[in-house]
Amino acid sequence: MSDTVLDRASAPRPTPKPGILDIAPYVPGKSKVEGVEHPLKLSANENILGSSPAAREAFSTAFDQLQMYPDGRSTILREALAATYGLEPDRLLFGCGSDEIFQMLNQTFLEPGDNIVQGEFGFGAYAIGARACQAEVRMAPEPGYRIDVDELLKLVDERTRIVFVANPANPTGTWNSGEEIRRLHAGLPPSVVLCLDGAYAEFCDDPAYEDGMSMVREFENVVVTRTFSKLHGLAALRVGWAYMPREMAAAVDRIRLPFNVNIPAQLAAVAALGDADFQRRSLALVNQWRPWLAQQLGGLGLEPLPSAANFVLVGFPATPGKTAKEADAFLSARGLITRYVAGYGLPNHLRITIGLEVHNRAVVEALAEFMKGAAQ
Numbered sequence: 260m261s262d263t264v265l266d267r268a269s270a271p272r273p274t275p276k277p278g279i280l281d282i283a284p285y286v287p288g289k290s291k292v293e294g295v296e297h298p299l300k301l302s303a304n305e306n307i308l309g310s311s312p313a314a315r316e317a318f319s320t321a322f323d324q325l326q327m328y329p330d331g332r333s334t335i336l337r338e339a340l341a342a343t344y345g346l347e348p349d350r351l352l353f354g355c356g357s358d359e360i361f362q363m364l365n366q367t368f369l370e371p372g373d374n375i376v377q378g379e380f381g382f383g384a385y386a387i388g389a390r391a392c393q394a395e396v397r398m399a400p401e402p403g404y405r406i407d408v409d410e411l412l413k414l415v416d417e418r419t420r421i422v423f424v425a426n427p428a429n430p431t432g433t434w435n436s437g438e439e440i441r442r443l444h445a446g447l448p449p450s451v452v453l454c455l456d457g458a459y460a461e462f463c464d465d466p467a468y469e470d471g472m473s474m475v476r477e478f479e480n481v482v483v484t485r486t487f488s489k490l491h492g493l494a495a496l497r498v499g500w501a502y503m504p505r506e507m508a509a510a511v512d513r514i515r516l517p518f519n520v521n522i523p524a525q526l527a528a529v530a531a532l533g534d535a536d537f538q539r540r541s542l543a544l545v546n547q548w549r550p551w552l553a554q555q556l557g558g559l560g561l562e563p564l565p566s567a568a569n570f571v572l573v574g575f576p577a578t579p580g581k582t583a584k585e586a587d588a589f590l591s592a593r594g595l596i597t598r599y600v601a602g603y604g605l606p607n608h609l610r611i612t613i614g615l616e617v618h619n620r621a622v623v624e625a626l627a628e629f630m631k632g633a634a635q
C-alpha cells in the first residue's frame with residue numbers, strides 16, 4: 260500500500276483523497292450589496308430580458324408533474340434540438356447545466372496523472388472536475404487575452420486527454436476563428452478530446468467563426484457543448500447539452516446520473532428553443548449595446564477587450580485609486596454589481612454583462628465619476 264493510503268487509513272477522521280483540498284472553492288459573482296435594496300446584477304452574464312414567455316408558460320405546466328421522475332433521455336428536448344440544428348439525436352447528451360457535461364467528460368477520460376489543457380484565463384469549471392479526478396490542469400498563456408493555438412499545443416503530451424476551449428471565451432469575451440480551431444485540432448493526437456464550449460456561440464456572428472458542429476461529424480474526438488443559461492435566459496433550470504461522436508456519447512452516457520435534467524427544465528428548454536422572437540430580441544439588445552459600452556469605456560481611458568459574447572471585459576489602470584478592485588467597490592456601493600475577475604488571473608479587469616440601455620448608461624456614468632474622482 261502507498262504511504263497516502265496508509266496515512267488515510269490511520270487518520271483520526273475521514274480524509275479526502277489527494278488533491279481535493281487543493282481545489283480552490285468556486286466563488287460565484289456577488290448578487291447582494293449591503294445597504295442597497297435592489298442592486299442590478301451584471302455579474303453573471305444572465306439574460307437581462309429574463310426568459311422567453313413561452314418558456315415561462317411551459318415551466319408552469321410542470322406543476323402537475325412534480326411527483327414524477329423525468330424522462331432520463333430528455334426525449335422531447337433531444338428531438339427538438341435535433342430538428343432545430345439538424346443533428347442526429349443519438350449524438351446528443353444532456354447535463355444539469357453544461358457544467359455537468361464538463362464533469363462527465365472529465366470523469367470519463369481522466370485517471371490520476373492525466374492532464375487537461377486550457378487557456379490561462381479559462382473557465383473554472385473544467386479545472387475543478389479535472390482536479391477531482393486527480394488530473395493535472397495545464398494552463399496555456401493567452402497573449403492578448405486570446406486563446407493561442409501554439410501555446411495550447413506546446414502543453415499537450417502523452418498524458419493529455421482533453422483540451423477545453425470556450426469559444427467565445429469567458430471571462431475575456433474573445434474568440435477564435437474556425438481556421439484556428441481546425442489548426443488546433445490538426446495538431447492534437449486523435450486520442451485527445453477537443454471540447455469546444457459554445458456557451459456564447461449564439462452571440463458571435465462573424466463569418467470566420469465556426470460553432471464546431473460540423474467538426475463533430477468529421478472527427479471522432481471533437482465535442483461541442485451548449486447551454487440554455489445565456490441566450491435563452493434559463494440559468495436557474497440548469498440545462499446544458501453536448502453534440503459528440505456516437506462512440507463517445509455511448510461511453511459518457513454510462514456515468515450520467517439517470518435523471519439529471521428535470522421536468523420543468525426539459526419543458527421550458529423546448530419552449531425556449533421554439534421562441535425565435537425572444538432569441539432575436541436578446542441578440543439585438545447585445546448587438547446594439549455591446550459596441551456602445553465598449554466605445555464609452557474606451558472613452559473613459561479604460562481598456563475594453565473586443566467581445567463576441569453578452570458581456571465586456573474591461574481593463575483598469577494598476578494605479579492606486581483607479582484599480583479594477585476599487586472600481587468594483589465604487590460600482591457596488593451604487594447598486595451596480597459587476598464581476599471582479601481576479602480569481603481568473605485578471606486582477607486589473609472587470610467583466611460587465613450587457614444590460615438594458617438604462618443599465619449600461621448607469622454603469623458608464625458611474626465609471627466616469629470614478630475615473631474623475633481618481634484623477635484628483
Ligand SMILES: *Cc1c(COP(=O)(O)O)cnc(C)c1O
Nearest residue numbers: 356357358382429458486488499
Ligand atoms: C455560463 C457558461 C457556461 C454555461 O454553464 P451552465 O452550466 O450551462 O449554466 C459554460 N461555459 C462558459 C464559459 C460559461 O461562461
